[in-house]
Amino acid sequence: MRPIDALLEIVRGEGVSRIFGNPGTTELPLIDALAGVPDLSYVLGLQEASVVAMADGYARATGRPSFVNLHVAAGVANGLIGMLNASRSRTxxxxTAGQQDRRHLAQDPMLSGDVVGLAGAATKAAVEVQHARDLPIVLRRAFAAAVRPPSGPVLVSIPMDVLEEDSDVDVPDRSPTPAYGPAAGVGPAAEMLAxxxxxxxxxxxxxxxxxAVGELVAVAERLGATVYHQPMNDGVNFPGTxxxxxxxLLPRNAAIRETLASYDAALIVGCHAFMPHHYTPGPAVPEGLPIVQLDADxxxxxxxxAVAAGLVGDVRTTLRSLAAALGPIAGADERLEAARTAHAHARAATDEAATAAYGGAPLDPLAAAHAVAAGLPADAVVVEEAITVGMRLRTVLRQDxxxxxxxxVGxxxxxxxxxxxxxxxxxPDRPVVAVLGDGCAMFGLQGLWxxxxxxxxxxxxxxxxxEYRTLKDTLDERKSRSAALGSYVGLDLAPPALDWSGTARFFGxxxxxxxxxxxxRxxxxxGSDRPLLVDVPVAGHCATRPGG
Incomplete structure (x- = not known):
């Protein structure tokens, strides 16, 4: 089998049906091979960062590794932001990235570069294929590494002439992904939590x-334990209702520590070390708090x-074992009922404050967030990259x-x-609503095409x-600035105002x-059965802060 045919055979066997890419000369062998291939569709993006972001969303939605093809070192450099996000989010x-023809690499030709070196810091692994005979096994390894905990992106650099070789290569059979079992030490951990x-x-x-959301619910209900999402969670890890x-939990050590100080034991599951954002002195964990930590990594x-018990194993099966080991616990039902009352009151107060702020343009950020949550179509997926409104959205968006x-979190x-x-x-059967800050959206506009x-x-x-509202808020907090000061360097996007209606029409x-x-709302x-951009005028920094 020719190397290019082996590549297509392997990606098919790994469950790939879409290839996300932006091609160049070194990718022409792949583009040519895809012509007339009905079971592999090529999704074209106009810039590599958008392409990798598409692959990120696709992998999360399908639960399978996605496949991306970029163009030489320059394309990899553009795609690094997406690979960094995927690495941090464990996607x-x-x-794959095209490399210049090996036969003149020593001359440092145009488009050549250290693709592996560029990608190393943003991926789990990066490797360049040196011989056509190695391509199949390297690709098999890449798919296996991408899903092995901690999952993430893996890059394979492929010189153009490798794919053009008229040689016969062997395609190794696909091995099943190893199944990880429950962690050892569940019994003592259950006793401590009980x-x-x-x-x-x-x-x-x-x-x-x-x-493992259902299994975590079972453990929480056995314990009657209050549950928080990790700071800036990337998904639904516990039902919002x-x-x-x-x-x-807020992404600051001081805030996390203050919250956890109310408890006498903690179970931390699948959490990457809290990942604080703004610095505050001291640790995230209160001194002396007994912790059981469970992770696949x-x-x-x-x-x-420090932890009192560390459990390493498959999260789902370990939580199932933990729920079974806990058994009935005195006081758990009373804690659950107390939480039901307290959390219902807190949610009602948040909703009341949000609806009280409903009005005309420009919208209050909390009201805008509430309107999004209230207007979501049934079974919608929210993709959120709206820093200021996004923090408010998390308080009113209750998805199960x-x-x-x-x-x-990248x-x-x-x-x-x-x-x-x-x-x-x-x-394809679920409505998707992307909630975007205007500053964030400007970085990925090409995706609209x-x-x-x-x-x-x-x-x-x-x-x-x-404006870059979150930076103004942060600067005020750090420097105790007065609202009357009104001077911020490099934090305003207007004038001239960004014409989002014109932007939407430009991209069709x-x-x-x-x-x-x-x-x-x-x-x-x-809803819409076509791509739709909704321009939402939101009140700025000075208009929505005390004294502004």
Whole structure:
């Protein structure tokens, strides 16, 4: 079998049906081979960061590794932001990159470069194929590594002439992914948690990725434990309407420590060491708090804090074993009922504050977030990259189904548009609503062309406040600035104002500019069977802060 045919055979065998890419000369052998191949579709993006973001959303929606093809070192450099996001969010994908022809690499030809060196810091592994005979086994290894805990992106650099060789290569059979069993030491961990009178659980993204939400619910109910999402969670790891759910931990050590100080034992599951954002002195964990930590990745155990019990194993089966080991616990039902009352009151107060802020444009950020949550179509997936409104959205968005929410802790802006497109391609039966900050959206605009080109029915909601609002808020907090100061360097996007209606028309999308929170809610509830951009004027920094 020729090397190019072996590549196609392997990706088929790994469950790939879509190849996300932006081609160049070194990818022409692949592009040519795909012509007339009905079972592999090529999804074209106009910029590599958008392409990798699409693959990120697709992998999450399908539960399988996605496949991306980039062009030489320059394309890899553009795609690094997406690979960094995928690495931090543990998204499995295989990224191939064309390399210059080996026969003149010594001359440092145009388009050549250290592809492996560029990708190394943003991937689990990066390797360049040196011989055509090695291509099949290297690709098999890449797919296996992408899904092995901790999952993430793996890059394979392929010189152009490798794919053009007229040689016969062998394709190794695909081996099944090893099944990991429950962790050892569940019994003693269960005994420790059962003795607690005020237990707490932190649900990390490893719960959602491991398909273990139901099992974590069972453990929480056995304990009567209050449950928090990890800071800036990437998905639904515990049902948002469950009476034990208390929201998300804020991404600061001091805030996490203050919250956890109310409890006498903690179960931390699938959580990457809390990942604080803004610095505050001291650790995230209160001194003396007994902790049981469970993760599929052994490197996570006791990474940033001491634990009383570290459990390494499959998250789902380990939680199932833990629930069985706990048995009935005195006081658990009373704790659950107390949490039901307290959390219902807190949610009602948040909703009341949000609806009280409903009004005309520009919208209050909390009202805009509430309108999005209230107007979501049934079974919708929210892809969120809206820093200011996104934090408020987390307080009013109460989703129960795993896979209904996607975010990236990678921090590389421009992810949201591409990720939403990939999500809808991977879950074609579910409505997808992308909630985007205007600053974030500007980093990934090229993705809108792909949505229009392939008629991907995503609703892109752009929260348009004309500024980097979160940076102004952070600067005020750090420097105790006065609202009257009113001077911020490099933090305003207007004037001139960003014309989102013109942007949508330029890329071929339908567009609606809403003038009230109620109109935003109703626009989303109506849905759309075409790509739609919703321009939402949101009040800026000074208009929504005390004294502003």
């Amino acid at each position: 499995p994908m295989v990224v 003795r607690a009178s005020r237990p707490v659980i932190v649900a990390g993204d490893g719960v959602g990725r491991g398909g 469950h009476p034990l759910y208390a929201g998300m 052994p490197a996570e155990i006791a990474r940033n804090f 189904r795993p896979g209904s929410y996607a975010h990236t 921090g590389g802006l421009g992810w949201g548009i591409g990720a939403a497109i990939g999500t809808r391609l991977g879950a 792909t949505a229009a080109r392939y008629a991907v029915p995503v609703t892109f909601v752009v929260m348009n406040n004309g 999308l339908d567009v609606v500019r809403v003038e009230s929170a109620a109109e935003l 109703d626009t989303l509830a109506a």
